[in-house]
Amino acid sequence: MAQSNPPFMSGVPELLLLQLLNEQEMYGYELVRSIKTVTRDAISLGEGVIYPVLHSLERNGSLKSKRKAVGGRTRVYYTLTRKGGARLEKLQDDWRRIQGGVATALAGSANA
Amino acid sequence: MAQSNPPFMSGVPELLLLQLLNEQEMYGYELVRSIKTVTRDAISLGEGVIYPVLHSLERNGSLKSKRKAVGGRTRVYYTLTRKGGARLEKLQDDWRRIQGGVATALAGSANA
DNA sequence: TGAAATACCTTTTAGTTCAAGGTATCCTGC
DNA sequence: GCAGGATACCTTGAACTAAAAGGTATTTCA
Numbered sequence: 001m002a003q004s005n006p007p008f009m010s011g012v013p014e015l016l017l018l019q020l021l022n023e024q025e026m027y028g029y030e031l032v033r034s035i036k037t038v039t040r041d042a043i044s045l046g047e048g049v050i051y052p053v054l055h056s057l058e059r060n061g062s063l064k065s066k067r068k069a070v071g072g073r074t075r076v077y078y079t080l081t082r083k084g085g086a087r088l089e090k091l092q093d094d095w096r097r098i099q100g101g102v103a104t105a106l107a108g109s110a111n112a
Numbered sequence: 113m114a115q116s117n118p119p120f121m122s123g124v125p126e127l128l129l130l131q132l133l134n135e136q137e138m139y140g141y142e143l144v145r146s147i148k149t150v151t152r153d154a155i156s157l158g159e160g161v162i163y164p165v166l167h168s169l170e171r172n173g174s175l176k177s178k179r180k181a182v183g184g185r186t187r188v189y190y191t192l193t194r195k196g197g198a199r200l201e202k203l204q205d206d207w208r209r210i211q212g213g214v215a216t217a218l219a220g221s222a223n224a
Numbered sequence: 225t226g227a228a229a230t231a232c233c234t235t236t237t238a239g240t241t242c243a244a245g246g247t248a249t250c251c252t253g254c
Numbered sequence: 255g256c257a258g259g260a261t262a263c264c265t266t267g268a269a270c271t272a273a274a275a276g277g278t279a280t281t282t283c284a
Binding site for chain 4: 122139140141142159160163164167182183185186187188
Binding site: 010011013045046048049052053071072073074 | 270271272273274275276279280281282
């Protein structure tokens with residue numbers, strides 16, 4: 001039946017979004033540029049990645065959104081729910097675990 | 113035409129394999145268990161991940177293999193080529209970049 | 225008026241990883 | 255002498271993620 005676990009590496013886009021939205025509400029287009037800035041260009045995620053993740057997080061109750069008209073354009077602002085906060089903590093833990101795992105491996109013969 | 117870049121997070125299995133093989137020659141089954149050990153259980157990759165990566169690395173000239181009969185079983189030992197060494201360095205850099213990127217983002221409002 | 229930036233979104237394609245299954249040998253205990 | 259578990263190789267099929275590209279519409283500014 002092959003019920004796959006989520007690929008162990010994934011969820012970084014999701015992690016970054018939740019992290020930023022935990023600090024302040026933002027809208028999609030803003031998040032696209034924020035991620036680039038905040039990671040000092042190390043990570044650049046296009047709109048085709050951001051919007052689908054945003055929508056799925058809202059669907060599962062991790063985010064809530066609010067439309068605001070600014071000038072003539074509409075912006076959709078997102079904020080974390082309590083569930084989103086829990087999700088963020090889980091993803092942070094996951095990340096630290098695998099980051100630590102890779103670091104240990106890389107330390108193998110290196111410098112030291 | 114959508115000529116995709118490899119997903120920015122990927123290549124961690126490849127990185128771990130190359131790293132371990134850079135330290136000493138190993139065979140597939142051994143690598144499966146080594147990765148689990150060396151990452152202190154943070155990362156566990158099955159044979160279905162390891163063998164295909166091994167084969168594709170050999171195909172593109174990053175690894176070379178040598179069969180050895182041990183008892184009645186055959187082991188296929190892999191070692192890095194020069195090209196594999198270069199590939200390892202590239203993946204290490206990639207990893208450090210994205211790791212740094214995520215770290216910067218996570219540092220945002222945290223503890224400090 | 226026309227190009228670039230802002231702002232939303234979806235669809236298509238490609239790529240990776242996962243679980244599971246398949247073969248065969250060896251060793252241990254019974 | 256044979257059953258079961260560990261060793262050792264491998265492939266297949268499904269699931270999931272993320273990348274790229276395209277599509278609409280408005281605003282700003284030259």
